[in-house]
Amino acid sequence: xxxxxxxxxxxxxxxxxxxxxxxLAGRLASxxxxxxxxxxxxxxxxxxxxTDNSRxxxxxxxxWHASLAALVLAEHASEExxxxxxxxxxxxxxxxxxxxxxxxxxxxxxxxxxREKEAADRIFGLLPEDQRELFCSLWTExxxxxxxxxxxxxxxxxxxxxLMNRAVEGRTWREHGxxxxxxxxxxASIADxxxxxxxxxxLLLDEAVADGVLxx
Amino acid sequence: xxxxxxxxxxxxxxxxxxxxxxxLAGRLASxxxxxxxxxxxxxxxxxxxxTDNSRxxxxxxxxWHASLAALVLAEHASEExxxxxxxxxxxxxxxxxxxxxxxxxxxxxxxxxxREKEAADRIFGLLPEDQRELFCSLWTExxxxxxxxxxxxxxxxxxxxxLMNRAVEGRTWREHGxxxxxxxxxxASIADxxxxxxxxxxLLLDEAVADGVLxx
Numbered sequence: 001x002x003x004x005x006x007x008x009x010x011x012x013x014x015x016x017x018x019x020x021x022x023x024l025a026g027r028l029a030s031x032x033x034x035x036x037x038x039x040x041x042x043x044x045x046x047x048x049x050x051t052d053n054s055r056x057x058x059x060x061x062x063x064w065h066a067s068l069a070a071l072v073l074a075e076h077a078s079e080e081x082x083x084x085x086x087x088x089x090x091x092x093x094x095x096x097x098x099x100x101x102x103x104x105x106x107x108x109x110x111x112x113x114x115r116e117k118e119a120a121d122r123i124f125g126l127l128p129e130d131q132r133e134l135f136c137s138l139w140t141e142x143x144x145x146x147x148x149x150x151x152x153x154x155x156x157x158x159x160x161x162x163l164m165n166r167a168v169e170g171r172t173w174r175e176h177g178x179x180x181x182x183x184x185x186x187x188a189s190i191a192d193x194x195x196x197x198x199x200x201x202x203l204l205l206d207e208a209v210a211d212g213v214l215x216x
Numbered sequence: 217x218x219x220x221x222x223x224x225x226x227x228x229x230x231x232x233x234x235x236x237x238x239x240l241a242g243r244l245a246s247x248x249x250x251x252x253x254x255x256x257x258x259x260x261x262x263x264x265x266x267t268d269n270s271r272x273x274x275x276x277x278x279x280w281h282a283s284l285a286a287l288v289l290a291e292h293a294s295e296e297x298x299x300x301x302x303x304x305x306x307x308x309x310x311x312x313x314x315x316x317x318x319x320x321x322x323x324x325x326x327x328x329x330x331r332e333k334e335a336a337d338r339i340f341g342l343l344p345e346d347q348r349e350l351f352c353s354l355w356t357e358x359x360x361x362x363x364x365x366x367x368x369x370x371x372x373x374x375x376x377x378x379l380m381n382r383a384v385e386g387r388t389w390r391e392h393g394x395x396x397x398x399x400x401x402x403x404a405s406i407a408d409x410x411x412x413x414x415x416x417x418x419l420l421l422d423e424a425v426a427d428g429v430l431x432x
Contacts, residue, residue: 009383200233
């Protein structure tokens with residue numbers, strides 16, 4: 001394990017802990033370095049607005065919301081999923097955006113994958129190796145969409161901003177000139193995780209078009 | 217189950233889903249009502265500042281941060297704890313503050329317990345009964361501090377703001393005139409969950425006093 005870099009006010013106490021003979025002082029140094037880094041996710045803004053329309057949501061808030069949505073919506077997955085793994089997957093799925101930035105779902109960028117892989121190596125690399133592997137495996141499983149849990153996580157990750165955006169009368173869609181066709185096309189993969197949630201989303205989007213909130 | 221109250225743009229699609237014969241439409245209505253309510257935790261401000269000193273942290277960000285801290289710090293608990301239950305407990309522990317407001321740890325308020333119990337009844341009461349019980353049990357276990365998992369959760373809940381506050385040179389302590397004696401006394405219970413984390417915190421606080429960041 002490479003020595004973790006921590007700010008001076010933390011490095012001193014960690015060194016004293018190691019000198020006092022604590023065998024886990026090195027692991028704790030790595031773990032705290034990772035946890036301090038996570039604080040930056042609170043400054044990564046998404047396109048979604050809070051349902052009170054006051055400001056844009058950030059990644060930390062989104063990961064928390066999605067993680068709890070996992071616990072309560074897991075039963076709607078088309079295949080059996082493990083609710084706690086689903087929750088943990090969503091709690092970590094956007095950490096890479098600390099370095100790579102948020103990618104708007106309607107704005108495909110060719111280098112997204114490479115930038116996020118590099119970010120995962122750096123940020124999860126702050127952790128002791130066993131924990132690095134846990135975080136990497138959760139993130140990689142989510143990205144690959146090969147397991148039922150990953151497909152359900154992706155469905156929740158799309159459904160939440162759709163609901164929030166409807167709550168503020170489609171503000172994000174309007175600001176970015178997104179049409180109903182784009183919204184239906186990008187979110188259709190919700191069905192891969194949960195046909196029920198996609199059924200609901202389609203009904204909601206149909207009404208949004210009928211109400212003039214989403215451009216046909 | 218009482219019928220969940222949802223905004224009109226969601227009530228319509230949910231009714232259509234029920235009319236289409238979906239047997240879980242009622243559960244989904246309750247679950248979405250709860251998830252939309254959770255959005256308000258993003259507006260409950262804590263006393264803690266982000267480590268970049270730009271603004272105060274909110275409850276959603278804090279619960280996310282604490283939940284991931286649980287995953288990486290669980291091994292430092294003095295008794296064996298289940299890391300995922302610890303993470304889930306911290307992901308839900310401040311939801312009641314949506315109604316009850318944040319209580320500053322240095323500012324004891326006699327009615328905190330009653331207000332939070334009322335909030336738990338209302339907010340978790342939005343969920344279908346089985347899920348209400350899961351959320352209530354996580355929150356109650358945290359509040360009672362009787363299990364090793366709850367004591368470790370409380371330790372992490374105290375350690376994180378302590379680190380964040382040190383990162384911004386004790387801004388919260390200074391703004392509220394908190395002395396070292398108060399900080400040591402309020403945070404000593406970190407030792408109930410993890411003597412190692414409390415050892416580190418004491419070293420850090422000693423240096424903070426020596427550096428003039430915390431008033432003796």
